[in-house]
Amino acid sequence: MSYENEDIQKAQEIFSVLVEKHELSEEANPSLYRAFTQSAEVQMLVKQQGEFSRCDIERYADVIYLIPKEDNLYFGYSRQELKERLCRSNAMNRDYYLAMFVILVILVEFYDGQGTSARTRDFLRTGDLQNKISSYLKEGCDRYDRNEQARVGMAFSEMQHAWESLRSDNALSRRRTTKEGFLYNILHFLEEQGLIAYIEKDEMIKTMPKLDHFMDWNLLNRVNYERVLSVLRHTGEEESDE
Structure with missing residues (x-):
């Protein structure tokens, strides 16, 4: 043509x-x-x-x-690049899984609706996000033993270990060895991608139209459900922590 x-x-x-x-x-x-x-x-x-x-x-x-696309390392990020960008130095795979889990929790908290828009809330406080992460990890560990975690593809115990190893500090902490600093780094990364707005003085997270569009038309489309899981899951093919 x-x-x-x-x-x-x-x-x-x-x-x-x-x-x-x-x-x-x-x-x-x-x-x-x-x-x-x-x-x-x-x-x-x-x-x-x-x-x-x-x-x-x-x-x-x-x-x-x-x-x-998921395997595009030129326009996207490799696992190692994300680990270096989101996690503390000398981070292990469980730290990377935790970072991905934090992003998943943000999506779950903002999007689970039906109708013209899947977004169900206008904002999320960072303190509430921190509590939700702890709650979801505890629930996962209580519900699944390690064998079942491997079967369902979510390493709750490893992620909980990584989460609890981070110290709690004041809300303004930027150190990646603290829960607050770990979240701060992830939120700023998402903000740089144009996906969220992180209002530090109010300790508030809001979604941007880019993420709303992507969730409404792509991620929440049943055709793409398995594709999303393949990105967020900890599969048996991943390298294990030493």
Whole structure:
């Protein structure tokens, strides 16, 4: 199939914006947004470039997103990079699992609704998040022994050990060896990705439209359920802590 030079140029402009910012909104780039939504040829060219780059190109509401696939280490993060970014130095796998569990708890606390939006609350206090993490970990350890944890794919005992090994400090702590500092680092990472707003002075977490869109249209879609689990689970294929 042949394409007009103008369509190719528009597609390249759109993909360039997506590579730089990971999103393109109608408000910020109305002409490029219209080119994507109103031209099947331009849209196909952009999606093809996304496929070549191991990314999905999806439009949710009035924003086009570039979403790296799970195995995309160029636009995304490797496990080691996330471990270094989110956890304390010399972190073990259980620390990484705990960081992923914290993100999962945030999602569970904000999203479990039905209807036009899956979001069920406007904000979450960091103190409440800390209590929820402790509660969910205890519940998991009480409900499943280690063999059952391996079967269901959630290492509650290992994550609880990692969580309890973190000291409690004041809410302003930034040290990753404290519960407060560990959460602070994760929340700022999510904020950098444009997924949440972390209002430190109020110790409050709010979700951003990017995460709302992704949850409404992607993660909570039953077709993607197993895909999400494959990212969040601790599977038997992962390397074990020494």
